[in-house]
Amino acid sequence: MALALAGLAAPSFAAGPSLLNVSYDVSREFYKDYNAAFAAQWRKTTGETLTLNQSHGGSSKQARSVVDGLEADVITMNQANDIDLLAERGQLIPTDWAKRLPDNASPTTSVSVILVRKGNPKNIRDWTDLGRAGVSVIIPNPKTSGNGRYTYLAAWGAALKRGVNPQAAEALVARIFANVPVLDGGGRAATTTFAQRQLGDALVTFESEVPLIKREFGEDYEAVYPAWTVLAENPVSVVDKVVDRRGTRKPAEAYLKHLWSDEGQQIAAKHHLRPRSPKVLAAYAKDFPKVQTFTVDELFGGWKKAQADHFNDGATYDRIVAATKR
Numbered sequence: 001m002a003l004a005l006a007g008l009a010a011p012s013f014a015a016g017p018s019l020l021n022v023s024y025d026v027s028r029e030f031y032k033d034y035n036a037a038f039a040a041q042w043r044k045t046t047g048e049t050l051t052l053n054q055s056h057g058g059s060s061k062q063a064r065s066v067v068d069g070l071e072a073d074v075i076t077m078n079q080a081n082d083i084d085l086l087a088e089r090g091q092l093i094p095t096d097w098a099k100r101l102p103d104n105a106s107p108t109t110s111v112s113v114i115l116v117r118k119g120n121p122k123n124i125r126d127w128t129d130l131g132r133a134g135v136s137v138i139i140p141n142p143k144t145s146g147n148g149r150y151t152y153l154a155a156w157g158a159a160l161k162r163g164v165n166p167q168a169a170e171a172l173v174a175r176i177f178a179n180v181p182v183l184d185g186g187g188r189a190a191t192t193t194f195a196q197r198q199l200g201d202a203l204v205t206f207e208s209e210v211p212l213i214k215r216e217f218g219e220d221y222e223a224v225y226p227a228w229t230v231l232a233e234n235p236v237s238v239v240d241k242v243v244d245r246r247g248t249r250k251p252a253e254a255y256l257k258h259l260w261s262d263e264g265q266q267i268a269a270k271h272h273l274r275p276r277s278p279k280v281l282a283a284y285a286k287d288f289p290k291v292q293t294f295t296v297d298e299l300f301g302g303w304k305k306a307q308a309d310h311f312n313d314g315a316t317y318d319r320i321v322a323a324t325k326r
Helices: 028-046 059-067 080-088 127-131 146-161 166-178 187-196 209-217 240-246 249-260 262-270 278-283 296-300 303-311 316-324
Strands: 002-007 014-024 048-057 074-076 108-117 202-206 221-224 228-234 236-238 292-294
Touching: 014 028, 014 059, 014 249, 028 048, 028 249, 028 262, 048 059, 059 074, 059 080, 059 146, 074 080, 074 249, 080 236, 080 303, 108 146, 108 209, 127 146, 127 166, 146 166, 146 187, 146 202, 146 228, 146 292, 146 296, 146 303, 166 316, 187 202, 187 209, 202 209, 209 221, 236 249, 240 249, 249 262, 262 278, 296 303, 303 316
Parallel strands: 014 048, 014 074, 228 292
Antiparallel strands: 002 048, 074 236, 108 202, 108 221, 108 228
16 A cells, blocks of 8 residues: 655645545546645635645555554545445445435546557457457456456456356356466556566556556557446545544545536546546547446446455355366
8 A cells, every 4th residue: 555645735824634535546646636636726715725645555455444444534446345345344434425425426437448569469359358368468356456346347247248148257257367367456556567567468457547558658558448348436435433533524525526526527537537527528528439338236236246246255256266276
């Protein structure tokens, strides 16, 4: 877990509160820019200087850290079950937390895409190609990473959308994960494995990561949009017990609500996160190819059921991994 301190102090303004945003692995750059914008807005409206701290890592590990005592004022994740954990195990938030903000408390979305090396030498066009013999795929560990869980569900759900039965969908996912040489803990570590260590023929990641990878590692990569992919929703919540103990509820709630503002949505779009605002989405339409998507609610009965059926200890993913090791 990496903790970045981004104190935005100005001597002409009164010292204000500090907030800690505990977030998932690949949201660092977005929140760095968003924090600067929100701190300026808060200073303008209240006269206070707000100190904003960021913590990033594999999403499930981050959520467990909050349950174990990391004092997050807000939690910003890429799937609801990592926030549900705070209600179920820590009683830190109410169980209906997702009803407190618009769009099931998800201000942005993304989609899972396949990143290949320039020229696409293995001719990878869809999820089925990731299960072919001789193809090496880099995917973060679904036990610790939201990115990894979305990849698993993207391949499974796309198979269902093509009309195959659940057994065939499971078989495809099993073939894909048999082609994974290393399971990194989070999406950013998987990117390092693929782009810096040069392992694998393909990397499955969020669409929002692709421009960042190209900026950091060069243009020798191409994004492949499968025929069907999963819509990754990025939910947020205040951590009630923490903000009430620290007296930070007002700035914490304002911090999250500002994500739906025109400014917040524009910053998200600039970081290649799909905004909820139709107006902002239309302005950035060239950056977001139209793609057929499904949701976890639609095909898997929601995140609680998907977690229980696929990712809990002893569930389908564990059975698949055990079978590939035989």
